[in-house]
Amino acid sequence: MLQAILLIFMANLNVNSGERAKKLPNKLAIVWDNSLSGMNRDHTKEWSLLEEYFKTNKNLTVRIYFINNTFEEGKSFKINEGNWSEIKTYLSQVTYDGGTDFSQLESLKEDEILFFTDGLSSFGELKLQWEQPVYTISSSNNVNFNQLKYISNKTGGEFLNISENDPKKEVRKLLYQPLKFLGIESNASLSEIYPSLAQTITQDFVLTGILKGTQTIIKVKFGYGNEMTEMRTITLNAQEQTVKDWEISKFWAQKKLTELEIFEKQNKNEIKNLSRQFGLVSNNMSLMVLENVEDYVRYDITPPAELQTQFNEIVKNRRAEKDERVEDLMNDAERMTETLKQWWKTDYENRPKQYPKPISHSPRRDTLRSQRIEEVVVTENISESRDEAVEVSESDRTIEEVVMTGYASQRKRSCDPIRSSKQGKCK
Numbered sequence: 001m002l003q004a005i006l007l008i009f010m011a012n013l014n015v016n017s018g019e020r021a022k023k024l025p026n027k028l029a030i031v032w033d034n035s036l037s038g039m040n041r042d043h044t045k046e047w048s049l050l051e052e053y054f055k056t057n058k059n060l061t062v063r064i065y066f067i068n069n070t071f072e073e074g075k076s077f078k079i080n081e082g083n084w085s086e087i088k089t090y091l092s093q094v095t096y097d098g099g100t101d102f103s104q105l106e107s108l109k110e111d112e113i114l115f116f117t118d119g120l121s122s123f124g125e126l127k128l129q130w131e132q133p134v135y136t137i138s139s140s141n142n143v144n145f146n147q148l149k150y151i152s153n154k155t156g157g158e159f160l161n162i163s164e165n166d167p168k169k170e171v172r173k174l175l176y177q178p179l180k181f182l183g184i185e186s187n188a189s190l191s192e193i194y195p196s197l198a199q200t201i202t203q204d205f206v207l208t209g210i211l212k213g214t215q216t217i218i219k220v221k222f223g224y225g226n227e228m229t230e231m232r233t234i235t236l237n238a239q240e241q242t243v244k245d246w247e248i249s250k251f252w253a254q255k256k257l258t259e260l261e262i263f264e265k266q267n268k269n270e271i272k273n274l275s276r277q278f279g280l281v282s283n284n285m286s287l288m289v290l291e292n293v294e295d296y297v298r299y300d301i302t303p304p305a306e307l308q309t310q311f312n313e314i315v316k317n318r319r320a321e322k323d324e325r326v327e328d329l330m331n332d333a334e335r336m337t338e339t340l341k342q343w344w345k346t347d348y349e350n351r352p353k354q355y356p357k358p359i360s361h362s363p364r365r366d367t368l369r370s371q372r373i374e375e376v377v378v379t380e381n382i383s384e385s386r387d388e389a390v391e392v393s394e395s396d397r398t399i400e401e402v403v404m405t406g407y408a409s410q411r412k413r414s415c416d417p418i419r420s421s422k423q424g425k426c427k
Helices: 037-039 043-056 083-090 145-155 246-264 268-278 292-296 305-345 366-378 386-390 417-423
Strands: 006-015 019-021 028-035 061-069 069-079 111-117 134-138 160-161 176-184 191-196 205-212 215-224 229-236 399-403 413-417
Touching: 006 229, 006 246, 019 028, 028 037, 028 083, 028 145, 037 215, 043 083, 061 083, 061 417, 083 246, 111 145, 134 145, 191 246, 246 268, 292 305
Parallel strands: 028 061, 028 111, 111 134, 134 160
Antiparallel strands: 006 205, 019 176, 061 069, 176 215, 191 205, 215 229, 399 413
């Protein structure tokens, strides 16, 4: 069975960016992050942004909501002729306390949402229930950009970075709709397409993904808000368009990594795998300087082509050594298991009872000597000459004859060999 051919592609489209005036909302929700980190936002720039906005959208109803550990509804205000002073006074008196839990966000009924936050959820993960356009606004130096861009792109809104950009210019994103990439038409030959979310067109648009096969046609959709106004076609043909000098696969991996980091905790393992495979720097990976092939082996990082053969050889040898160690451990385990099985089968309860054995108190040397002397005495041979008897050493002059019958008591007699030789017996 033939395996399907998988190719990574990159397509560049020359698209002119543009914008159009949008219908301004009559009902606006302001979601204000009043967690402790909210104190670090630049509220002066936030006031400047709202000031410019209400100069254009002068008559509307504004409802305030607060998010920290909980999600709470605040006051409602009626804006007439751009006078928003009551809102400014109300928000200036907010107490900042606690952490941030984006899982507490609730669905809202207003036409649009202005979300003032740094995007850092210290507790729960984001549960986005908002369907209307959400404009995420950051005035802090410590920001989760990926999270804020995800919220705005997912809902058809925009991300406003008023920490780095002039609020008087950023306000235009609240008043106009920019041209956006809205996605592609369904195509079974394509997978892992990035960007996978709606994206504002600011310059030439680049699409990348994985192609199953060698050719296909991609239909790309562009428009304003959620309205498609233009369809562009991309023709892919691997036989005619293949290039060797561009690191297209690394470009694709970087685009995928950017979207994975939106939900960094859930995608931790995939981020790690992707970063190591393509040599990318991410929040979960550090940049390393690898000096030789052993470093690539140690950290399991794919080496450049010139080191690949040596890398494969080292990995092969280490794998063989590991297999040998595993085999030795398995053999030891089998022997231990067999010993355990024999122990388990042994019946220790029915083994014959062992009793203590009698212990002799006489030293072995004395016993042998006694046996030798006893043999002489028992024969009652009294014919030896006196001269022969005299040859008995002085240490043996007194000999104890020991007579034992079973386990009965012992009877001892003293005998002088010299005297016995004269009388012919011992008593």
